Each structure stands twice: as structure tokens, then as C-alpha cells.
Amino acid sequence: MLDIKKIRNNPDWVKEQIGKRSGEYDIDKVLELDEKRRNLLVQVEEMKAKQNQVSKDIPKMKKEGKDTSDLVLEMRNLSDKIKDMDAEVKEIDKELRDAILRIPNIPNEKVIVGKSDEENVELRKWGEPTSFSFEPKAHWDLGVDLGIFDFERAAKITGARFSIFKNKGALLERALINFMLDLHTIDQDYVEIAPPFMVNRDSMTGTGQLPKFEEDAFSIPSKDYFLVPTAEVPVTNLHRDEILEEEMLPIFYTAYTPCFRQEAGSAGRDTRGLIRNHQFDKVELVKFVKPENSYDELEKLTSDAEEVLKRLGIPYRVVMLCTGDLGFSSAMTYDIEVWMPSYNRYVEISSCSNFEDFQARRANIRYRRKDNGKLEYVHTLNGSGLAVGRTCAALVENYQQEDGSILIPDALKPYMKGLEKISK
């Protein structure tokens, strides 16, 4: 959520910044509602001030033995007027809040301006695309042949875009989760969280999934809960409506959760295999930091996620998303893209973002500065560390052998009971 004062004081600048994004956003509506609200507020507050004053006077007058019945009658009228006007203010408040919540974050000035993902910029590359002395297969073929993935039965028991991991495939999935969590908690400084896999509406609003993207989420109507689309939601909301002490910062969390997404609008894309499922596993990294450190922390968070691929020996590259491809809540995002032989290109496997105070403002996460005792919004960041399903797919494809078996990278062997390779 943007600061309404910022919008009010620099409307043209805000429009220009938001204009760098793709999509249309109605900032004039926000300005209009804000104006309307403040006009009403001045009036109703004047009336309330009078009401409060008279309410103080009445007991005094009674003590002095004066008759208050006329005054009480007058106040009864005023009270009714106030009630009507309060309701009006409340209605406008709601509209205003809803309108602001639908305005995306302002991109950081360093983010490259561009229209779509085609204008994203490659920052660095690690390794080279895997070369094969034979025709490499896609993971959905390899995995089914090896009996470690089963998509047909997943479609039967649930529907399209679900997967089953079986035998060594299930072990591999589990190993990857543990490998990633151990890396982040033991070799890096993250504290592990095992959060609920369902969250309420306030949490979804706090991180920016709602109100604008409700159709992307799976919901539990009977409780107005949502299946988590990412661990970012429960973990960032851990500190919703809290005031943190400065010495508590920075806070680093990592969490494994399954993620549930409708994938609305992606019909027909990536329909095979593990790339785009309604349910997938992910290990997430989340940071709460002081504003002055957030961009340094974004660099570290990204390299912490990259470390997973380095240790697994899977080639990848890091790109900066241009303004047109930036997510709704993000001020700056680096995507880590892994080499996927079946696609013959790099595929997104992690998205590392600095939200600055956008989420903190929505979720009301503040901290008290030691030097002046003032409250300030924290900056929040997160990134996948990594998407487990896609990592699994990338590993299978990049480590495939001519005979259809899959070599296990050294770093993962301790998590696979020392298994060297998966074969028939």
C-alpha cells in the first residue's frame, strides 16, 4: 500500500512511476475519494467536538440545578446527524482503502524501464547450458519411465496440473526440501518456520494477494480461509500488527510449505510435468529489515538462493525484472532462472524481491528506532529458496544419462541415503 500522503502531495510523480508498470491503475479515483473524505471529516469532527463539549457541560448544569431538557433534545438531533455522517465517512473510507489497495508498489528508480519480460536484463550467469551427447528427454517422460512421477493418476484422483511423486521420486522431493532447509538454517542465518498452510483474509491482504488477485487463490469458503499460494504469506504475516524493537532486526526466516495456485490465465501454458501445477512445494526465504539496509539484503537474499543451485551444480542465470514485468507488491525483483533442457531455455525457479514498506504498510509491521524513539515501517523481502518442483524437474533433466537414469549430485547424496543414481 502506498502512503496516501505521498499520493496526495505528488500525484503526478506517483502516476509517472506507476505508469512504468504494465496495466492501468486509477490513481485519480484515490485522489477524489481522499478529497471527499477529508471534507466530510472536517464537518463531522466539528459536530463531534460540540457533542463532547455539551456532554461535559450537562453533568455540571445538573449539579447547579439547571434544566437540561432542551439541550438534551438538541443533542439528540445532533447525535442523529453525526450518526448519518459517520456512516457516510465509513463508506468512503472503505472505498478509499479498497482503491489504494489496488494500486501497485512504485518501482525502485534503479529498475530498468520496460514493457514485458522480453526487456528483462540478464545480470549474471553461472555454468553453461548442459550439453548432451544424445537427445535429452523432458522430465515428464524420464520421470514416468523411471516410475518416479505419475501425472495420469494425479489427474484421476484430483485433476489436471497435479503431480504424484513415487518411490525414489518422493525421496528426491523430500531430500531437496531438507537439503534446502539445512542450507538456509545451518550454513546461512535463517530461522526455520513451519507455518499453517491456510491463512485468513487479513493475511492475504497484508502481503498483497488480495483484494486484486482473489481469483488466483484457492479458498475455503466455509471459513473464509485461503490455501497459501506461497509461504511468503504466513511468514510475512507472522509480524502483522506488531511493533518490533530495533535490536530484533534484521529477522531472517525460511519455511517449507506446499503452495496452491489457481494458475488463472495460464490455460494451455506449461501443461506438462512439474513446471506449472496447482500444488507445488517451495522453500521460501523472508526478511524483515531496516529501510536503509533493504537493498543490500536483497543482494544477499538472492545469492543465498543461488547457493542452492551452485551446490546442486545446475546451471542458472539471474535477471532483473523490468518495470513491465514486476510483481504487484515489489519495488525490485531478481529472478533466478534455471536451465531447463526440455524448454531449451532458462526457466524461473526463484523470484527475489524487495517490497520496501509496501507490505509493511498493508500489514502494519513497524519498529521503534532507538535514536529518536519513532515508529517506522520495516522493509520486507522474500525469495524462493527454491521452488522444489521445478528444482526437481531441472535436476532430473540436467542429470539425465543416455540410459534414462538420473545421477544424484554429491550435495544431495546424504539426503538420499547415499544413492548414486536413480534408475529402473
Add this chain to the structure above:
RNA sequence: GGAGAGAUGACCGAGAGGUUGAAGGUGGUGGUCUCGAAAACCACUGUGCAAGAAAUUGCACCGAGGGUUCGAAUCCCUCUCUCUCCGCCA
């Protein structure tokens, strides 16, 4: 699911229709004392919104939302959450 109890400031905890934004304490900040520190003592110490150049002023906020009243932290209703007991259950 049934029966009870509760939810108050950063934290603990009073308050039971009328100068209560809310006693007292803890914590925090500043000061006195000290070579320094601790202890003790003194003072200060909520958030949001609006108006104003500013000092400042107004309004709101005692789990959330409604209601009663001239006036609600205090009374009534609904909901959420926490705790105790019973039942059911991985």
C-alpha cells in the same frame, strides 16, 4: 460439539455510565547522586487521522462489528480469539 471465564497502552494490571487517553507497576529516555557502575530518587514517555507555515488544536482508538444513551472502556446483541472442564478425535 456442550458448560463456564476472560480479552485494557511496548509489557503487566486497575477501572463497573459523565473532566478517564485511561490509576499503579514494568520497560524505555533524560536528570540528581558516583571516579565509574548498580541501587535510590526526580521528570518525561501511546497510536492513527484531520486542520495549520508552525506552536498547537480537534477527532478516533480499552479484541472486532452493531445497538442503547445527551454522554460508553464501563450497559445490551453478534462475531473472533485465549483459558478451564466435559465429549469426540489424528
